Amino acid sequence: MWDRIVSILRKNDRFLITSHIRPDGDAVGSCLALRRILTEMGKAARWVTHHVPPQEFSFLFQPGELEIFDKFTALDGIDCICALDVSDWRRIGDLAEPLQALTADKICLDHHPCDGVLVEAEVRDEQASATAVLVYRLLRHLDHPLSLPVAEAIYTGVMTDTMSFRLANTNAEAHEVASACLQAGVSAPRIYEQIYGTSSMARLKLASQVLSTLSLAADGRVAYVYATREMYDTAGAVRGDDEDFVEYPRSLAGVEIAIFLRETDVGTVRVSWRARNDMDVSLSARHFGGGGHVRAAGAELNMPLDAALKEVIAEAVERVTHADRSSVAGSGTDRP
Numbered sequence: 001m002w003d004r005i006v007s008i009l010r011k012n013d014r015f016l017i018t019s020h021i022r023p024d025g026d027a028v029g030s031c032l033a034l035r036r037i038l039t040e041m042g043k044a045a046r047w048v049t050h051h052v053p054p055q056e057f058s059f060l061f062q063p064g065e066l067e068i069f070d071k072f073t074a075l076d077g078i079d080c081i082c083a084l085d086v087s088d089w090r091r092i093g094d095l096a097e098p099l100q101a102l103t104a105d106k107i108c109l110d111h112h113p114c115d116g117v118l119v120e121a122e123v124r125d126e127q128a129s130a131t132a133v134l135v136y137r138l139l140r141h142l143d144h145p146l147s148l149p150v151a152e153a154i155y156t157g158v159m160t161d162t163m164s165f166r167l168a169n170t171n172a173e174a175h176e177v178a179s180a181c182l183q184a185g186v187s188a189p190r191i192y193e194q195i196y197g198t199s200s201m202a203r204l205k206l207a208s209q210v211l212s213t214l215s216l217a218a219d220g221r222v223a224y225v226y227a228t229r230e231m232y233d234t235a236g237a238v239r240g241d242d243e244d245f246v247e248y249p250r251s252l253a254g255v256e257i258a259i260f261l262r263e264t265d266v267g268t269v270r271v272s273w274r275a276r277n278d279m280d281v282s283l284s285a286r287h288f289g290g291g292g293h294v295r296a297a298g299a300e301l302n303m304p305l306d307a308a309l310k311e312v313i314a315e316a317v318e319r320v321t322h323a324d325r326s327s328v329a330g331s332g333t334d335r336p
């Protein structure tokens with residue numbers, strides 16, 4: 001498959017690179033890295049997304065490197081579409097439909113579980129810590145040198161998807177790729193400081209309110225926190241200020257499923273799940289119409305916050321309780 005992807009990249013000249021809605025560090029890092037690689041190869045490459053990336057990633061790129069999709073975005077003349085870090089066309093947002101309609105080559109690099117295939121030429125590897133790792137593999141297959149601007153983007157993707165090399169998806173390859181990036185000149189403390197080392201007052205004020213909602217279920221095996229619209233308003237916080245708040249309940253000893261629910265709008269709730277031990281929260285997320293990884297997943301629910309709390313917690317309690325029964329039956333492997 002790599003040979004096929006390499007030949008598609010070599011033969012085409014005008015690329016459009018995109019990723020999932022609400023781009024995270026891996027979406028930003030892998031798209032930016034691929035855009036820079038293709039540009040270095042003398043190709044015309046555009047990086048187009050549905051949403052503006054969170055502020056903490058803006059140090060990574062020049063404004064001209066990114067286009068935010070709207071009805072004026074011209075998509076003619078594109079001969080290859082690269083979808084990165086997405087397992088489902090719907091996750092691309094408003095861009096999905098016009099892109100699917102284009103007669104262009106389509107490639108995909110991703111590390112999420114997916115039913116079937118997104119496009120014909122795709123590398124989907126759930127063992128990869130980040131899509132940025134797959135972009136690094138692609139660079140090797142292209143026999144292209146690793147420049148500092150590409151390395152900074154790749155390092156950001158790997159660092160954020162492993163939460164600074166501490167989540168269960170951190171493997172030897174993640175460190176190898178990081179090592180190659182450092183050899184290319186990346187400053188690990190600088191990237192860390194830009195992304196994690198700076199908290200706004202609004203974020204900390206929001207955190208103090210969200211932490212006061214910390215609750216347990218299923219004898220402490222499920223822990224959750226939530227944020228109401230009012231909390232954001234009181235704290236002066238915006239979307240993105242709540243990044244990784246799910247780590248608060250997850251850090252509690254004995255917790256197997258941690259959940260963070262936030263009211264993004266009246267009647268809309270975004271849910272993040274994190275899992276420990278043999279829990280698979282991608283199943284929970286899919287149950288509610290979302291998706292993700294075994295240990296980290298998300299979904300958006302169209303219902304009031306109190307109803308979402310009830311349903312999501314009930315599902316989690318059922319899941320940890322059900323796992324009890326299956327471990328008695330002898331299963332219970334710790335999936336990477």
Ligand SMILES: [Mn+2]
Binds near residue numbers: 085111130131161
């Ligand atoms: Mn990712």
